[in-house]
Amino acid sequence: MAIRVQTAPPDERKLSWWDRLYLPAILTGLRYTWGRLFKKPFTVQYPEEKIQLGPEFRGRPVLVVENGRERCVACGLCARVCPPFAIHMQAAETDDPKERYPAVFEINMLRCIYCGLCEEVCPEEAIVMSPEYDFVFRTREEAIYTKEKLLVDKKDLEPRLKWLEKMRNPQFGQRYRFRVSNNIHSVKARSMAAQGEETAL
Numbered sequence: 001m002a003i004r005v006q007t008a009p010p011d012e013r014k015l016s017w018w019d020r021l022y023l024p025a026i027l028t029g030l031r032y033t034w035g036r037l038f039k040k041p042f043t044v045q046y047p048e049e050k051i052q053l054g055p056e057f058r059g060r061p062v063l064v065v066e067n068g069r070e071r072c073v074a075c076g077l078c079a080r081v082c083p084p085f086a087i088h089m090q091a092a093e094t095d096d097p098k099e100r101y102p103a104v105f106e107i108n109m110l111r112c113i114y115c116g117l118c119e120e121v122c123p124e125e126a127i128v129m130s131p132e133y134d135f136v137f138r139t140r141e142e143a144i145y146t147k148e149k150l151l152v153d154k155k156d157l158e159p160r161l162k163w164l165e166k167m168r169n170p171q172f173g174q175r176y177r178f179r180v181s182n183n184i185h186s187v188k189a190r191s192m193a194a195q196g197e198e199t200a201l
């Protein structure tokens, strides 16, 4: 079967006398360059100067530490949803009201594609995308970020956490009358809350 190739109409690239002078295009370019000469430069001398990125930026995923403990309750949702299977974790039991914690939590940074799905599914906002974008590893082993490397204090992640609260849950307090007490997930924490005890979670 013959394949028909559509060619461009003959006049499509025909330049007028004015176009062929090229002068107007050169002058337009020069005018733009001249205009930029007296404006504040926005180039950054990276890596000496760091770029300040907004809270919407998705850098490497990290685990949130609150009151000296990781928020994670080892539900496994993030590992389940991660498209390239970058997360490996093992749950263990704890006497804390949250009952479970990740004894092992690792992210293979060679696999991570910064999609942010782990952050999106996490019921505790325990894993979030940090603003960190420049990190290096020289071997495959170094690319496995263990729990110690992943733990970051909540106060260092405030901009992202506030942004998530605003962008993900704008309806909280309006449609669902969200209360912090609704966010107590474990049976133990619920019974403690019912008895009026402080759960600190």
Ligand code: SF4
Residues within 6 Å of the ligand: 061, 078, 081, 082, 083, 084, 085, 086, 087, 107, 111, 112, 113, 114, 115, 116, 117, 118, 119
């Ligand atoms: S950002 Fe995406 S790829 Fe990276 S660990 Fe989270 S879910 Fe996996």
Ligand code: SF4
Residues within 6 Å of the ligand: 071, 072, 073, 074, 075, 076, 077, 078, 079, 089, 118, 121, 122, 123, 124, 125, 126, 127
């Ligand atoms: S989804 Fe959140 S709470 Fe569940 S295992 Fe992942 S980080 Fe922990």
